[in-house]
Amino acid sequence: MTPDEALAWADGSNGSTYALNDTKAMKVLRDEVRRLRAIVSAQAEDEGLWFVARTAPEAYLQQELRKLHAAVEGTPLLEGPG
Secondary structure (H helix, E strand, C coil): CCHHHHHHHHHCCCCCCCHHHCHHHHHHHHHHHHHHHHHHHHHHCCHHHCCCCCCHHHHHHHHHHHHHHHHHHCCCCCCCCC
8 A cells, every 4th residue: 555545545535435544554654754754864964965955945955855854854943033
């Protein structure tokens, strides 16, 4: 089962009447969340991603990366000045 198939089970969009009771779907989703959090954790420790931005594209990339990390981690995004 892929994560997309598991999401379809979890939200009932595949016609399932017992949506969240499907333990296989929930295991797939939990595993996917763990995988995404591991990626975010590795990126957080990568000094090559967190340098001082000197150009607008670099600043934009870091801003969007911070948004993605906050979403995956389930934490509020701390906005910088400006």
